[in-house]
Each structure stands twice: as structure tokens, then as C-alpha cells.
Amino acid sequence: MGDVAARIESKLQKAFTPSTLSVIDDSHLHAGHAGARPGGQSHFTVExxxxxxxxxxxxxxxxxxNEALAEExxxxxxxxxxxxxASTE
Incomplete structure (x- = not known):
């Protein structure tokens, strides 16, 4: 897990104490597109x-x-x- 993904996971754990959390780096799917960075860690999926x-x-x-991840x-x-x-879903 990269530094950005680790920060995302840490902040969401702290803010929500989730029962499930997955942070997926999708950056490789966007290589060459707008906003893509050479080192990746620019496009994510959070479940x-x-x-x-x-x-x-x-x-x-x-x-x-979005508020919890405003800095990122x-x-x-x-x-x-x-x-x-929601936990009830």
C-alpha cells in the first residue's frame, strides 16, 4: 500500500471506525489521463x-x-x- 492509500485508510478508520474498509489504488487504470501522476497514487476507490x-x-x-479526506x-x-x-444495509 502506498503512502497516500495508507493516509486515506488511517483517516477513514479514525473518522468512522468502519466495520469494513477497502482502499483500492486505481491509478494504473488512468495512466496517461488527466490528473494521473507518474508515481500513481492519484485515483482511488473507497469501499x-x-x-x-x-x-x-x-x-x-x-x-x-470527502470532508475526512479534504487534505488528500x-x-x-x-x-x-x-x-x-450503512451498517444496516
């Missing part, structure tokens, strides 16, 4: 399940994840796919 998302809309869940989204992360699920 997260947490009780914090219970009762929230998909948009509200995404906003919470302002810097090294060009694209983030979020699959945020």
Missing part, C-alpha cells in the same frame, strides 16, 4: 461500511468521506470513487 452512515442519504455519506482531495488525489454503506 466503507460504518454505523455513522445509518439513516444518511448517499450524498450525505459522500460528503462526510486538495493535493495528491485526483479522483475518488466512494461506495459508502
Amino acid at each position: 466503507i461500511t460504518a454505523s455513522r452512515f445509518d439513516g444518511l442519504t448517499r450524498v450525505a455519506r459522500h460528503r462526510l468521506v 482531495l486538495a493535493g495528491p488525489v485526483h479522483a475518488l470513487v466512494i461506495r459508502a454503506r
